[in-house]
Amino acid sequence: SDVLIYSNLQSKQPKNSTEVKEKLLFIPALIRNVQRPCEISRTIQFGWCLQCSNPHHFFFPRFLHRLLLHLAYQYALPKTADNPHNRQCTIWTNGILWSDNDGVQTLVEIVDNSQCVLLLMSCEQGFEHNMIKLRKEVIKIILSRQKDTCPRLELQEFIIDPSQLDYPIDKPSSLTLYIIEHI
Numbered sequence: 001s002d003v004l005i006y007s008n009l010q011s012k013q014p015k016n017s018t019e020v021k022e023k024l025l026f027i028p029a030l031i032r033n034v035q036r037p038c039e040i041s042r043t044i045q046f047g048w049c050l051q052c053s054n055p056h057h058f059f060f061p062r063f064l065h066r067l068l069l070h071l072a073y074q075y076a077l078p079k080t081a082d083n084p085h086n087r088q089c090t091i092w093t094n095g096i097l098w099s100d101n102d103g104v105q106t107l108v109e110i111v112d113n114s115q116c117v118l119l120l121m122s123c124e125q126g127f128e129h130n131m132i133k134l135r136k137e138v139i140k141i142i143l144s145r146q147k148d149t150c151p152r153l154e155l156q157e158f159i160i161d162p163s164q165l166d167y168p169i170d171k172p173s174s175l176t177l178y179i180i181e182h183i
Contacts, residue, residue, distance in 0.1 A: 004059050013166050025159060034092040040167045041124035042105050046135060047160030049172045050117040050142060054154045058114040063149035067068030067117075068096050070141060075100060075134075108142070117142055120167060156180075 052058060068091055076089035076098040089098035095109025095118075103124035111118050119138060123131040146153065160169070161176035169175070 006049050013040055032049065034090070035093065035170065036092045036109070037090060037097055037107075038168070040097070040105065040107060040120065040122060042124070044120050044122050044165040044167060045128075045162070046119075046121040046131065047165045047169070047172075048119040048135070048139060049158050049160060049163070050146065051112075051156050051158060051173065051177075051179070052115040052153055053156045055115075057153045059117060059153070061145075062070050063145060064094060064110055064114075065144045066149060067108070070145065071096050071138070072098070074141070075138075077101065077105070100130075100134070101135070102130035104131045106134065106138060107167070111169065112173060117146075118169060118172060120165065120169070126179065 072089050072091060076096075077100060078088070089096055092109075094111070094114075095107065097105070097107045099105045104127060105122045107118075107120040108115065109118050119135070119142065121131050121135055146155070157180040158172070158177035159180060161174060161178070164175045
């Protein structure tokens, strides 16, 4: 069954307004039994993580739900042209994996007891520029959703050493990480 359910919902608007807004509903209970992928079909070329620096902090489910819904709707390709709301992606309880027409495969998931957002990317040869462009967009979305949903978290960004990008990655903190310092 589908996890993204299309609905026409009317918000409270003035009586003279006839505009109807389209909304997507995310039903997390529908993905309870969907298994995390065992592997990614391509060699992972880029790994980034957003890690809670306080051991008592974690990403809230609301953050995860908003992030998954946004990424699925924004980037996953429609299965058919006649129903653009039915998307080609794999969503499981704490992550999403999709491929696009630009040769890029992207995985975003929350790991390490909900203390780390992991972004892994791979691309076909010759599509590196597309991966770099998408990487920038996805990281911007993750940071934006984090600021909206859980702004008080103490976080650090890291690049994962490319030689250690073997999926699945459950504890990025056990790998060689390079901190990203904002200047």
